[in-house]
Amino acid sequence: MRVLEKAPAKINLSLDVLHKRPDGYHEVQMIMTTIDLADHLELTELEKDEIRIMSHNRFVPDDHRNLAYQAAKILKERCGIKKGVSISITKTIPVAAGLAGGSSDAAAALRGLNRLWNLGLSMNELAEIGAEIGSDVSFCVYGGTAIATGRGEKIQLISPPPHCWVILAKPTIGVSTAEIYRHLDLKNVKHPNVDAMVKALENKSYEDICDNLGNVLEDVTLSRYPEVAMLKEQMKRFGADAVLMSGSGPTVFGFVQYESKVSRIYNGLRGFCDQVFAVRMLGDCQDLD
Incomplete structure (x- = not known):
């Protein structure tokens, strides 16, 4: 079985930093929205209990440094999944660009694996797991337009911008x-x-x-x-x-x-x-x- 997922980039319409928190992160208040520039993930179930990451982009790591890998690892551990998965990432979003490409890949992996393994997790539950991977992953789980607060993991969906x-x-x-x-x-x-x-x-x-x-x-x-x-x-x-x-x-x-x-x-x-x-x-x- 295989599942396809789209991983759109985000842009910041507004990005404010309020103060530095005791945990070392910064308290932020951001408005983010998705755009039609996207990576595409293909997730295929493996009988062997392993996580494989494949990408033709040499700047995309294929090991534990990859956020999609981390998403699969967390879900496997959290839900007791003993099968493996192959995640093929076709990159369109530039790497290290301020567009949340890696975070969106992780979010797409969470959504895709939820379907592939029939986990039945809600979007809110996936977003909570995403917060453990990176600050932008929670927003990328939902997509759309949202205010992000905390270190970026607290998400409130709001009205989308007009098309342009x-x-x-x-x-x-x-x-x-x-x-x-x-x-x-x-x-x-x-x-x-x-x-x-x-x-x-x-x-x-x-x-x-x-x-x-x-x-x-x-x-x-x-x-x-x-x-x-x-x-x-x-x-x-x-x-x-x-x-x-x-x-x-x-x-x-x-x-x-x-x-x-x-x-x-x-x-x-x-x-x-x-x-x-x-x-x-x-x-x-x-x-x-």
Whole structure:
């Protein structure tokens, strides 16, 4: 038996960091939404009690470092499963891009294994297990649009944004999330207006969503990686309606309301960056199907 699962990328419409917690994590308040840029997983049951990860992307680990592997391991231990599984991951989401590619793969593995092994776990139960793997996994279990608090594992689903085009560009660098958080000075940051973004989503106001995009980590990454700052400026120059960095970077995304603009921006960015994508907003958790 085999199961197929889609693992969509996420972008941050709003990312605020409130303070550092006693456990070493940061308390965050984020609004995340899914986009139609996705990895695809194929899960096949094995008689032999082992977990196999297969991917043609050389940057994707095939052992315990892989978050999909960790998802399978936790479910096997939690539910007493003695069979194995082969997980083939077809990567489309860039690696280490601030788009939760690894977390979404883990979430897709949880959903897929729940079906493959007939475990009968609810989405809430899968999200709780996902929180043990990584901060973004809980959100990725649900997909859609949500406010994430705590260290990112507390999820409240909210209204999705109106459909529009999303153009993404990732420079050929990696950014360490831990490094960006280390250099974040919470005494000297401009906090995004998360409440205003929630209201903009409720009102389905494209203009207000564009006006209230914000990421408290962006200035840290831009100051340390000029390639990211350059991409953001180029995307604005080519005519994107609003531009922001996702997560800790280095991917920059821009919103475009009208399809007539998409090709010009996409082709312009391809002159500066190899990894450029033009996709639609998903935003609604039902789109995972």
